[in-house]
Amino acid sequence: MFWIREAQVNNIYFKTTIISLLIIVSQAIAVDNCIECHNQIHEQIISDCKEDAHSRARVFCAGCHGGNSALADEEAMNPKYGFVGAPKPKDIPRFCARCHSDAGYMRNFNPALPVDQLEKYWTSRHGELFKKGDYKVAVCNSCHKAHGVFPSGDTRSSAHPKKVPSTCAKCHSDPALMQTYGIPTHQYTQYIDSSNVHGYALFVKNDITAPVCNDCHGNHGAAPPGVSQVGQVCSHCHMLNAKLFRASPHKDGFDALGTMECAFCHQASPDVNAPLARIHTIVKPMAKLAGTVQPAVCVQCHSQGDAGWQMAGKVSAGSDSLAGKFAAAEALIKRAEKRGLEVSDARWQLNGDIHRAMLELRTAIHSFDLEAWQQHFDYADSLVNAVNAQGLHATQELSSRYKYFLIMTLIIALLIVLLILKIHQVENDRKAALTNKQGGIRR
Amino acid sequence: MNNKMWNWFNERYKIDSLREFAQKKSVPLHSATIWYYFGGITLFLFGVQVLTGIFLLLYYRPGVDTAFESVKFIITKVKFGWLIRSVHSWSANLMVASAIIHMFSVFFHRSYRKPRELSWVTGVIMLCLLLTFGFSGYLLPWNELAFFATKVGTDSARAVPFIGDMALRLMRGGADVTGATLARFFGLHISILPIVFAVVLGVHLFFVQLQGMSKPLGHSRDDGKKRSMPFVPDFFLRDLIVWMVVFNIVLMLAVFFPWELGVKADPFSPAPAGIKPEWYFLFVFQSLKFLPAHIGPFEGEMVGIMALGLVGLAIILLPWLDRAASRERRSRWLDAIGVFVLLYFAVFTILGYVLD
Amino acid sequence: MPIEHTPNYSVSRRRFLDLLLGGTGLAALIGLFYPIFRYLTPPEQEEAVVSSVNLGPAKDFPLNSGKIFRFGNKPGIIIRGSDGKFRAYNATCTHLDCIVQYDAKVEGVWCACHNGRYDINGRNISGPPPRPLTPYAVKIQPGAEEILIASQDGAQG
Ligand code: HEM
Numbered sequence: 033m034f035w036i037r038e039a040q041v042n043n044i045y046f047k048t049t050i051i052s053l054l055i056i057v058s059q060a061i062a063v064d065n066c067i068e069c070h071n072q073i074h075e076q077i078i079s080d081c082k083e084d085a086h087s088r089a090r091v092f093c094a095g096c097h098g099g100n101s102a103l104a105d106e107e108a109m110n111p112k113y114g115f116v117g118a119p120k121p122k123d124i125p126r127f128c129a130r131c132h133s134d135a136g137y138m139r140n141f142n143p144a145l146p147v148d149q150l151e152k153y154w155t156s157r158h159g160e161l162f163k164k165g166d167y168k169v170a171v172c173n174s175c176h177k178a179h180g181v182f183p184s185g186d187t188r189s190s191a192h193p194k195k196v197p198s199t200c201a202k203c204h205s206d207p208a209l210m211q212t213y214g215i216p217t218h219q220y221t222q223y224i225d226s227s228n229v230h231g232y233a234l235f236v237k238n239d240i241t242a243p244v245c246n247d248c249h250g251n252h253g254a255a256p257p258g259v260s261q262v263g264q265v266c267s268h269c270h271m272l273n274a275k276l277f278r279a280s281p282h283k284d285g286f287d288a289l290g291t292m293e294c295a296f297c298h299q300a301s302p303d304v305n306a307p308l309a310r311i312h313t314i315v316k317p318m319a320k321l322a323g324t325v326q327p328a329v330c331v332q333c334h335s336q337g338d339a340g341w342q343m344a345g346k347v348s349a350g351s352d353s354l355a356g357k358f359a360a361a362e363a364l365i366k367r368a369e370k371r372g373l374e375v376s377d378a379r380w381q382l383n384g385d386i387h388r389a390m391l392e393l394r395t396a397i398h399s400f401d402l403e404a405w406q407q408h409f410d411y412a413d414s415l416v417n418a419v420n421a422q423g424l425h426a427t428q429e430l431s432s433r434y435k436y437f438l439i440m441t442l443i444i445a446l447l448i449v450l451l452i453l454k455i456h457q458v459e460n461d462r463k464a465a466l467t468n469k470q471g472g473i474r475r
Numbered sequence: 476m477n478n479k480m481w482n483w484f485n486e487r488y489k490i491d492s493l494r495e496f497a498q499k500k501s502v503p504l505h506s507a508t509i510w511y512y513f514g515g516i517t518l519f520l521f522g523v524q525v526l527t528g529i530f531l532l533l534y535y536r537p538g539v540d541t542a543f544e545s546v547k548f549i550i551t552k553v554k555f556g557w558l559i560r561s562v563h564s565w566s567a568n569l570m571v572a573s574a575i576i577h578m579f580s581v582f583f584h585r586s587y588r589k590p591r592e593l594s595w596v597t598g599v600i601m602l603c604l605l606l607t608f609g610f611s612g613y614l615l616p617w618n619e620l621a622f623f624a625t626k627v628g629t630d631s632a633r634a635v636p637f638i639g640d641m642a643l644r645l646m647r648g649g650a651d652v653t654g655a656t657l658a659r660f661f662g663l664h665i666s667i668l669p670i671v672f673a674v675v676l677g678v679h680l681f682f683v684q685l686q687g688m689s690k691p692l693g694h695s696r697d698d699g700k701k702r703s704m705p706f707v708p709d710f711f712l713r714d715l716i717v718w719m720v721v722f723n724i725v726l727m728l729a730v731f732f733p734w735e736l737g738v739k740a741d742p743f744s745p746a747p748a749g750i751k752p753e754w755y756f757l758f759v760f761q762s763l764k765f766l767p768a769h770i771g772p773f774e775g776e777m778v779g780i781m782a783l784g785l786v787g788l789a790i791i792l793l794p795w796l797d798r799a800a801s802r803e804r805r806s807r808w809l810d811a812i813g814v815f816v817l818l819y820f821a822v823f824t825i826l827g828y829v830l831d
Numbered sequence: 832m833p834i835e836h837t838p839n840y841s842v843s844r845r846r847f848l849d850l851l852l853g854g855t856g857l858a859a860l861i862g863l864f865y866p867i868f869r870y871l872t873p874p875e876q877e878e879a880v881v882s883s884v885n886l887g888p889a890k891d892f893p894l895n896s897g898k899i900f901r902f903g904n905k906p907g908i909i910i911r912g913s914d915g916k917f918r919a920y921n922a923t924c925t926h927l928d929c930i931v932q933y934d935a936k937v938e939g940v941w942c943a944c945h946n947g948r949y950d951i952n953g954r955n956i957s958g959p960p961p962r963p964l965t966p967y968a969v970k971i972q973p974g975a976e977e978i979l980i981a982s983q984d985g986a987q988g
């Protein structure tokens with residue numbers, strides 16, 4: 033394969049011409065002779081490649097493996113036609129880079145495609161070890177496959193967001209393999225834990241924008257983010273929280289402790305003695321996260337009496353009462369809806385303004401500034417109170433409707449009874465009048 | 476004092492004669508007397524409609540930007556607005572129902588026979604007016620369901636030969652159901668229809684008073700002695716009782732099943748699933764659905780609408796078509812047709828609800 | 832009252848019945864008119880809220896700026912692009928319901944919650960938002976040059 037590297041070094045246009053020629057030739061001939069002979073022994077490979085990115089770009093077998101697909105016998109695989117066969121792992125990064133690092137060439141297919149994968153790869157942990165001669169590390173096809181390569185947005189791709197965790201786990205969940213590097217293997221199980229918000233968003237809610245391995249660790253330049261980088265990574269999406277946090281007293285404190293900014297509090301069962309233990313299970317922030325009793329995270333560092341302890345107590349009590357009130361208000365509104373009352377305004381409030389206010393309240397915690405938090409709390413509280421009042425009003429309204437109906441029914445029933453008596457009386461009178469032979473009908 | 480007032484008026488307006496007139500009226504007694512109540516129920520419900528309708532008008536504001544909002548305002552912000560609106564809606568439906576029952580009872584008793592032909596004709600006209608009342612009122616809250624039901628309903632006018640397109644545009648006030656339609660339906664509902672209805676109702680009641688209650692065909696013969704009940708006060712008191720019961724039912728429906736408002740109509744959204752007209756139009760809707768696209772050289776829907784028109788014409792002309800009845804005989808054929816129509820109405824209405 | 836022989840109903844009994852009847856009838860009337868009277872008294876909020884909102888004169892909106900406004904029960908955002916054109920959307924982010932804001936630097940809409948971005952036409956272009964923003968119709972009253980926002984489906988926007 034080195035002939036081509038030389039060509040690349042010597043004359044960048046040479047290869048382009050060759051490959052372009054190859055493409056033209058392969059397009060010109062209707063049958064690809066590689067497939068003609070290999071369809072038995074490489075049936076799976078051929079079917080894998082059928083619709084993949086390379087085939088769609090009309091890069092067929094010979095496009096990677098070399099050789100002359102126009103020839104219909106073994107002569108096709110003569111090295112003089114550039115035949116290289118199956119590359120060894122140690123050759124793969126450069127093998128793929130022949131094309132993928134060639135901006136001029138890639139422009140033929142998709143000018144927007146990056147061409148720096150190899151460069152990034154060398155900076156990754158994988159690439160570093162590779163350079164040192166460790167060929168067990170991941171190379172291109174470990175993640176992208178060799179045959180059946182799809183763009184990462186395609187669900188068939190092993191680099192599609194929903195596939196990435198399992199793709200990485202192929203190696204990183206293998207204890208025997210990881211032992212040699214001294215890397216733990218629990219990341220995948222932690223990530224797919226249903227209490228992991230990101231995994232839940234990805235797998236259950238089908239939100240493919242939820243972060244997977246490569247969103248925090250990088251893809252081609254994969255490396256564990258440093259202690260100081262974690263917050264940076266989270267802030268990519270959670271910017272407001274990060275902004276507040278960085279301006280808060282916790283920032284320096286956390287740095288000093290070596291606990292990774294966001295991740296420390298938000299991992300499942302945070303423990304200051306093992307700050308990274310559950311870092312791949314980021315749990316949905318619940319009210320109990322802040323408070324003065326386990327499992328609240330604050331007690332890991334704060335102790336009774338200090339300012340942090342006090343704020344934690346207030347936040348936890350406030351959140352609890354707010355959640356309770358919210359549930360009560362929602363139940364009231366639900367009941368009113370069921371009885372046919374028009375409470376869509378309250379419903380909008382619950383799902384809209386209050387939802388947002390609660391979100392902002394949770395964000396405000398990151399300032400670790402009681403006063404700022406209190407302001408948001410008061411706002412959310414007032415909204416919930418207003419809806420609660422609407423709910424109570426609806427309940428009263430219902431009972432007053434029922435009361436009205438009851439009273440009216442009683443009156444009407446009485447009226448009916450009296451009318452029946454009246455009819456009785458009228459008829460009786462008439463009969464009496466007749467027997468009195470006075471004739472006529474009583475008025 | 477009471478007497479004084481009476482005399483004062485009597486001197487000037489001769490109410491005595493009116494009273495005598497009222498007292499002359501009597502209601503025949505027989506096994507089917509109960510059906511006589513439905514005319515009165517319909518009248519009572521009309522009163523309820525007029526009253527609640529006028530109250531709704533205080534807050535209702537027609538217009539695509541205001542109609543839905545104002546109805547929502549009535550049922551949320553105005554004290555007892557929910558009651559007024561729910562009573563108006565429920566009572567409208569009960570009114571149509573009781574009018575239909577009234578008509579069927581008149582039909583089976585052959586009460587339309589000479590000399591009461593015109594009572595029947597005015598009755599049929601009122602039923603048409605009533606249906607128009609319902610159809611136009613349904614759109615007024617400008618909610619999704621009503622919007623699309625009106626679209627479908629007015630669209631069937633297109634099938635009428637020759638004048639179809641014009642009729643459609645006339646009804647909608649344009650090519651499509653828009654604010655213009657709403658304005659039209661509003662004017663119809665709160666001004667034209669009430670006036671026309673009141674006039675026809677007056678004529679109808681006048682005829683009834685003038686001619687008294689008919690004895691149903693069949694009952695008059697087999698019952699040897701003449702049995703009857705004075706209208707005032709005996710029957711009227713009973714009428715009152717029935718009205719009270721009906722009113723209580725309306726109240727109950729309004730309190731326990733408040734009329735829904737739904738979501739505001741969005742002309743740009745696709746029609747939601749399960750669009751249905753009001754129940755009294757459902758049998759037509761369902762029948763049209765069953766028709767094939769083409770019957771002979773004609774469009775299926777057109778044939779359906781024409782057939783409906785013919786049936787309507789036959790209903791109006793019934794007193795003249797039914798010659799047996801004018802000779803005091805009962806036509807078995809006509810009974811059979813009546814039962815068929817009743818069954819058809821029932822079955823197709825149920826089908827309309829059950830299917831999809 | 833001329834009738835002497837009333838075997839079952841004495842005069843006093845009859846009067847009593849009439850009295851009761853009148854009383855109950857009166858009660859029924861009161862029961863009827865009470866809601867009507869309440870209905871007629873003007874409610875606290877005197878008019879129905881409407882599904883369009885007037886945001887005032889167009890000249891009050893600088894080029895390349897955005898503003899959040901309240902639209903019934905929903906937040907709306909009105910944007911005046913550097914082209915001078917007005918666009919309005921439901922300001923609720925299509926990802927997880929945060930309120931979006933206008934980012935003049937990139938002339939687009941930005942959601943602070945997860946760094947979601949929309950272009951000036953409301954199309955989601957980066958970050959988590961899965962759908963474009965819901966547009967509102969913007970009308971400019973001809974004479975007054977006032978901006979009127981109307982949603983296409985009313986207050987539910
Ligand atoms: C003078 C007579 C009447 C007036 C002034 C009147 C007025 C109104 C008004 C203002 C509305 C709109 C408010 C609302 O939708 O709740 C309405 C709705 C309606 N009206 Fe009438 N109306 C009258 C008689 C009738 C009659 C006789 C019927 C009988 C069939 C009727 C059936 C309806 C129906 C079905 C609705 C829709 C109810 C709803 O969904 O809210 N109306 N009417």
Ligand code: FES
Nearest residue numbers: 924926927942947
């Ligand atoms: S809520 Fe707007 S980006 Fe997540």
